[in-house]
Amino acid sequence: MNDLPQRDRKVCWHPYTQHQLDPEPLAVVSAKEATLTLADGTEMLDAISSWWANLHGHARPEITAAMAEQSAKLDHIMFAGFTHEPAVRLAEELVDLTPEGLSRVFYSDNGSTAVEVGLKAVYQTWVRRGEPSRTVFLALKGGYHGDTFGAMSVGEPDPFFAEFSPFLFHVVRVAPNMDAVEAALADLEGRVAGFILEPLVQGAAGMKMHGVDFLKSLRACCTRNRIFLIADEVMTGFGRTGHLFACNAANIAPDVMCLAKGLTGGIFPLSATVVTEEIYSAFLSDERAKAFFHGHTFTGNPIGCAVGLASLEILRREDTPAKLQQIGDRLHAQLKDMEQLDGVMEIRQCGGIVAIELQTEDQGYLAGLGETLRAGCRAQKHVLLRPLGNVMYAMPPSCTTDEEVDRIATALREVVEGVLA
Ligand SMILES: Cc1ncc(COP(=O)(O)O)c(C=O)c1O
Structure with a gap:
């Protein structure tokens, strides 16, 4: 050793x-x-x-037991064309726990892919609605959303991602104040798809914090301007901010919530992107080609979902x-x-x-x-x-x-x- x-x-x-x-x-x-x-x-x-x-x-014994039990029963099955109890139950619980209006759970396996799914779903919703020119995302200065290309695009380029700039899409970053947000929206009139942020605490930026008033105003502003609000709660979710979700502190509901890390108590690679019915239904069509073409081999892995359920049970019991x-x-x-x-x-x-x-x-x-x-x-x-x-x-x-x-x-x-x- x-x-x-x-x-x-x-x-x-x-x-x-x-x-x-x-x-x-x-x-x-x-x-x-x-x-x-x-x-x-x-x-x-x-x-x-x-x-x-x-x-x-x-x-935690509750979590290791859930993991052992689930792996002996059903360790893995692809989630296209199949379903199983742990995935459905965890999705039911997430829909129940997350803010009102979030009603569909898309599983992946880490925070970056949870964000990637959110960004793709938001942009394609605009495409399905006949507004493909909404190609710009707004984000907070200093934000970090993961290391895949979409997540890098919406994150702060310096110092990690600057060298990838030729490959990153158009993002406008603003300070967490409404003047900056309104100015950017006015500038980009009709071209914005959505706003992504780490609500309340920007982790990798150096645990930078903004207030609930900003979140409330941002929610109202996104609604007024018809753009989607993506809350990246990969770090802030499941109690870190003293609230179950940071969005709860401001009593707001985003259109997309990205969850990972604490979803399984932090011990199994599982993530979830929870979206509104409005976004989910944009992909319903008689045309197969209009489906959401995104998925990972381990999407909805039963062991991960069972671990997530065990973690949520502890979270509720212990507050x-x-x-x-x-x-x-x-x-x-x-x-x-x-x-x-x-x-x-x-x-x-x-x-x-x-x-x-x-x-x-x-x-x-x-x-x-x-x-x-x-x-x-x-x-x-x-x-x-x-x-x-x-x-x-x-x-x-x-x-x-x-x-x-x-x-x-x-x-x-x-x-x-x-x-x-
Ligand atoms: C807010 C936020 N989003 C996304 C990610 C990316 O998560 P992962 O490392 O699981 O890909 C992180 C990771 O620290 C994060 O803090």
């Missing part, structure tokens, strides 16, 4: 990793609740929920959004005095997400300061933290105990104070 990093180095290519600079990956042998155990026996708190996915903690809110409140209470420190720009919280933004000349994911923060995080042997450029943050799973929350707060403080010293 100790030679794992060496074997890894010979054959693996890791995501978002500069293999010439980054240190060897940490070998993990097991995970239980909020704790990861490394090959050398080190225990580490998962303060960022394994890339914002893990919702209730690792190795996960409330638990995450309490965790965020406790973290925030311990960190808020750091706003007084020279070099700290802002401490912000939304539900179970708490972020510390440091002052820097060069902001963003690859900010120079990020290198120093990364080193500081690595030095925290017992708490898993990763900076987003000049932003440090925590987003622990809902099982995190008070004592563990306090250790996360201490680790965050140590990293930030170490950098500012």
Whole structure:
């Protein structure tokens, strides 16, 4: 086991990793609740929920049991021409839980494809309605929606996607304020298909937060201008913001909601794009060619759906959004005095997400300061933290105990104070 990093180095290519600079990956042998155990026996708190996915903690018995039971019964079947209980039940539950008007569930296997499906469905709805010139999407500055081409197009090009610009479609990015939105719409009169955003919290942008008033006004504006609103709740969904969905905080219903990560409690690759009947029915036709030609081999995978159902059952029983809110409140209470420190720009919280933004000349994911923060995080042997450029943050799973929350707060403080010293 100790030679794992060496074997890894010979054959693996890791995501978002500069293999010439980054240190060897940490070998993990097991995970239980909020704790990861490394090959050398080190225990580490998962303060960022394994890339914002893990919702209730690792190795929840209800989830592993559902997975084992479902895989013994029906492990996989294609979802074109077939259906099964876990997919139908999970779709029923999602229709029930998501805001009013969202009535059809299209499954895929990750957040990027959930977004891809949403963008394609929205554009093709306009095509079916005889308005194919609506080829522009509006999005928020700094947004991140995944790494497939459609998702890259609507995301902020810098720093990750700029080199792909010849292949990306026309997107106009605006700041989260209504003057900017109205100005863009006036400019693009009749050419906009939809507006996509991460509601309340823009994760990869550095946990940037906007208010519910903006969401309410944006919903009204999209309705007025007859454009579709796509809520990418891949990160914010299932309680992260203290609400079941971020859209619920503003009491709005988008036309499309993209869900992944926490959909399965963050442990199985399954995603869902939930759309209105209006969008679904645009694809109904006597002509076969008017169907939605999109699908993945593992669309609606029964094990993933069973895991999703088990996760939702825990979420309801334990009131996960409330638990995450309490965790965020406790973290925030311990960190808020750091706003007084020279070099700290802002401490912000939304539900179970708490972020510390440091002052820097060069902001963003690859900010120079990020290198120093990364080193500081690595030095925290017992708490898993990763900076987003000049932003440090925590987003622990809902099982995190008070004592563990306090250790996360201490680790965050140590990293930030170490950098500012
Ligand atoms: C808001 C948002 N949308 C989409 C994605 C892409 O999800 P995935 O990595 O599962 O493709 C992410 C991933 O972090 C995300 O935060």
